[in-house]
Amino acid sequence: MTTQTRLMTLDEFLALPETKPYTELIDGVPCQKPVGKVRHSRAQGSLERLLILHLATRDGTNWPELGFKFRRTSAGNLRVPDVSYYLPGSVEPDSDEDYPEVPPDLAAEVRSQGQGLPGLRARLAFLREQGTRCTLLIDPEARTVEAHDGERSWTALADDEVVLEQLNGFSFKVDQLFS
Helix, strand or coil, rough: CCCCCCCCHHHHCCCCCCCCCEEEEECCCEEEECCCCCCHHHHHHHHHHHHHHCCCCCCCCCEECCEECCCCCCCCEEEECCEECCCCCCCCEEEEEECCCCCCCCEEECCCCCHHHHHHHHHHHHHHHHCCCCEEEEECHHHEEEEECCCCEEEEEEEEEEEEECCCCCCEHHHHHHH
């Protein structure tokens, strides 16, 4: 005899209390994100600073660990990227909405110790399917960044520069994320 797990709707999930570390709803199943350690937090904070300081992105809005609702998926989805960024005019920065339904222009995930790359790649592919223009998969241990910028995809190594044309030429050296 097999046991079937009932999938949770997005509305049921949103009625639950917030958790730390954050819990996401992935295709109707609640999944808790791992707790970030020092290397994870350093890379996340560095990316946020670069977005704030770069001429191409400083007028936009970025949020760490903000949840996004995806109602048009077959099962409920609320995703929480490590860093989300909106170009100016993409979303209202002063909105009272708890969870935007507009996908970010950039979503970044930082690999935590013990997290598998296939799962993180699938998370970012889901966000691109929902309309996110650029994604970054930052791996502090390998000191690499897997970048997707519109139709372009590549892996950047420690000495490489990442340039995101979809974000008006936002650029950074990979090593800047880890120092």
